[in-house]
Amino acid sequence: MAPPDTNPDVSALAAAPELEEWHLDLHASGARRDEAVARLHGLLLRAARFEVFRRRDSLPQISAVELDDLAQEAADDAAVSVLRRLGDFRGESSFRTWAYKFALLEAAVKVRRRAWREREVTLEPERWEDFAHAGPEPGDDAENAALFEVVRDGIRTALTPRQRLVLVAVVLEGVPIDVLAERLGSNRNALYKMLHDARRRLRAHVEASGLLEEA
Amino acid sequence: MTGPDLDPTLLRLLGTGEPEIDCDACFAQLDRYVELELAGAPADALVPGLRAHLVGCPACAEEHESLRALLELDSVS
Numbered sequence: 001m002a003p004p005d006t007n008p009d010v011s012a013l014a015a016a017p018e019l020e021e022w023h024l025d026l027h028a029s030g031a032r033r034d035e036a037v038a039r040l041h042g043l044l045l046r047a048a049r050f051e052v053f054r055r056r057d058s059l060p061q062i063s064a065v066e067l068d069d070l071a072q073e074a075a076d077d078a079a080v081s082v083l084r085r086l087g088d089f090r091g092e093s094s095f096r097t098w099a100y101k102f103a104l105l106e107a108a109v110k111v112r113r114r115a116w117r118e119r120e121v122t123l124e125p126e127r128w129e130d131f132a133h134a135g136p137e138p139g140d141d142a143e144n145a146a147l148f149e150v151v152r153d154g155i156r157t158a159l160t161p162r163q164r165l166v167l168v169a170v171v172l173e174g175v176p177i178d179v180l181a182e183r184l185g186s187n188r189n190a191l192y193k194m195l196h197d198a199r200r201r202l203r204a205h206v207e208a209s210g211l212l213e214e215a
Numbered sequence: 216m217t218g219p220d221l222d223p224t225l226l227r228l229l230g231t232g233e234p235e236i237d238c239d240a241c242f243a244q245l246d247r248y249v250e251l252e253l254a255g256a257p258a259d260a261l262v263p264g265l266r267a268h269l270v271g272c273p274a275c276a277e278e279h280e281s282l283r284a285l286l287e288l289d290s291v292s
Contacts, residue, residue, distance in 0.1 A: 047285055050281070050284075050285050050288070051281050051285075054281060054284070055277075088243075092246070092247040093246035093247045093249075093250045094246075094250070096289075097246040097249065097250055097282070097286060098246045100246070100282060100285055100286075101242065101245050101246050101278070101282055104278050104281045104282055104285070105242065105278055108274070108277055108278055108281065112274070144221070144222045144225065147221070147222070147225055148222075148225065151225060151228055151229070155228075167228065170273075171224075171227045171228050172224075172228075176273070176274055177238075177272070177273070177274045178274060188238045188274065189237055189238040189239045192237055192238045192271075192272055193237060195271075196230070196235070196237075196271070199228070199229055199230035199271070200230070200232075202228060202229055203229045203230065203232055206229060212229070214232070
């Protein structure tokens with residue numbers, strides 16, 4: 001078997017160097033910079049439209065014009081982020097790929113928030129009781145059924161109310177983490193850390209039961 | 216029982232238990248990770264903890280899928 005490639009050549013994915021150099025003009029001034037900013041915005045708009053239209057099934061009530069407005073807003077916000085963080089680009093990917101991710105993030109967050117705008121998110125940790133029915137599917141075996149019992153007990157006894165709220169909302173209710181962050185006045189990273197801590201506590205609780213091997 | 220045998224709901228509740236990076240670090244590395252993936256390089260070994268994060272974070276996983284799909288579209292157009 002051939003050894004794994006530890007020195008990959010990703011140049012085939014990057015645009016040709018001469019096509020990539022335009023982004024250096026974002027550090028310039030005057031007309032050169034204006035032209036580069038316009039080019040950047042076009043790139044970001046392409047990515048934002050791609051994402052918004054890719055997720056359009058989650059926004060059935062929105063017209064194509066409104067979807068495009070959403071993409072335009074995402075591209076505008078992404079351009080601000082990219083220009084503010086130009087110094088973070090270290091050339092570990094092509095500039096195009098690096099810039100794309102800002103537009104995809106902005107567009108994805110806008111789509112999720114729009115999709116949940118009219119939907120209630122219950123922020124009561126005791127809402128967990130409503131999900132007490134969450135359990136094994138008909139095809140699951142007895143071992144999974146026993147695990148569900150221990151997990152339910154762990155959610156009740158091993159988590160803080162805030163951890164329980166985040167775990168139930170994100171995992172069982174399917175609330176996007178950006179939507180939950182907005183309603184709790186927090187941010188994605190902070191909430192994900194809370195979710196991660198909740199999972200770690202829950203896993204320790206289940207491992208202590210002997211039903212789950214340590215990872 | 217180990218992770219791979221878990222019911223999908225249990226896996227989402229318990230996570231993989233593997234070391235993982237957070238959302239900010241995932242965003243910082245996502246462009247490099249996807250280019251490595253598309254180049255057929257061992258992305259998981261070169262960017263440790265990112266794959267485990269994608270399993271646990273639906274939002275980052277969606278953005279990973281989108282970036283990959285967009286680059287694949289670019290490569291054929």
